[in-house]
Amino acid sequence: MFYETEKNDHGLARPPFKSIAVPRPIGWISTLDENGNANLAPYSQFTNLTFDPPYILLSVNQGIDALRKDTTNNIERTGEFVHNMVTYDLMQQMNTTAAAFPPDVDEFEAAGLTKAPSVLVKPWRVAESPVQLECKYVQTIRLPGTSCVGSADIIIGKVVGVHIKDEFILPDGKLDILKIRPLARMGYSDYTCVDRIFTIEPSKAAGDNEERTLGLEGATGAFNK
Numbered sequence: 001m002f003y004e005t006e007k008n009d010h011g012l013a014r015p016p017f018k019s020i021a022v023p024r025p026i027g028w029i030s031t032l033d034e035n036g037n038a039n040l041a042p043y044s045q046f047t048n049l050t051f052d053p054p055y056i057l058l059s060v061n062q063g064i065d066a067l068r069k070d071t072t073n074n075i076e077r078t079g080e081f082v083h084n085m086v087t088y089d090l091m092q093q094m095n096t097t098a099a100a101f102p103p104d105v106d107e108f109e110a111a112g113l114t115k116a117p118s119v120l121v122k123p124w125r126v127a128e129s130p131v132q133l134e135c136k137y138v139q140t141i142r143l144p145g146t147s148c149v150g151s152a153d154i155i156i157g158k159v160v161g162v163h164i165k166d167e168f169i170l171p172d173g174k175l176d177i178l179k180i181r182p183l184a185r186m187g188y189s190d191y192t193c194v195d196r197i198f199t200i201e202p203s204k205a206a207g208d209n210e211e212r213t214l215g216l217e218g219a220t221g222a223f224n225k
């Protein structure tokens with residue numbers, strides 16, 4: 001089948017698009033408003049952009065009230081946010097924080113989560129999460145929508161600090177992803193989690209060298225020419 005997005009003539013009972021770029025990691029974004037109220041919400045239009053230095057992005061649609069969400073306002077007004085890795089064990093708490101609470105409601109309290117202080121930024125970290133990224137706001141790219149909800153703000157942040165709980169680091173230095181069990185978003189109301197890993201050695205062509213492998217792994221400091 002083929003359909004044009006402008007016509008939206010897919011003929012399926014359920015919209016297929018969000019089921020195509022899957023699985024998507026879930027950015028669980030904690031911020032503070034200007035009065036210091038804590039905010040926490042999940043964003044699956046979320047990814048890393050690059051690694052040296054590391055940048056990430058989240059894409060925040062407007063609400064059905066055509067207003068920008070608390071996360072967008074807080075990041076642009078305070079210049080800081082934290083991403084907390086979502087795990088299979090934290091799925092219910094993550095889902096609770098997605099409800100449309102008023103700006104002054106603390107989603108940490110609503111979901112029964114514990115606040116941990118950050119080191120380089122002010123927003124709290126989710127203590128129950130195994131990995132957190134402290135981020136400084138860089139810029140917003142505004143995408144016009146065909147509806148009020150379709151209008152989106154792509155928010156780019158620079159990662160300035162990384163927390164990893166020691167119990168999730170393996171003796172060989174890798175993160176223990178099978179123990180973390182990251183939760184990921186699929187289409188509809190479906191989710192998956194990482195419970196299987198396999199390794200593919202990098203393919204090599206003439207001219208490839210060790211540095212290319214280091215780049216694939218995300219090593220920094222190896223390219224200072």
Ligand SMILES: Cc1cc2nc3c(=O)[nH]c(=O)nc-3n(C[C@H](O)[C@H](O)[C@H](O)COP(=O)(O)O)c2cc1C
Nearest residue numbers: 041042043044045059060061069070071098099100
């Ligand atoms: C798993 C999951 C992923 C979500 N991803 C997004 C997203 O990528 N963009 C978005 O605008 N809303 C997304 N939402 C909805 C927001 O979390 C929701 O609108 C939330 O109330 C926003 O809170 P805030 O106003 O405190 O920022 C998602 C919800 C869930 C449960």
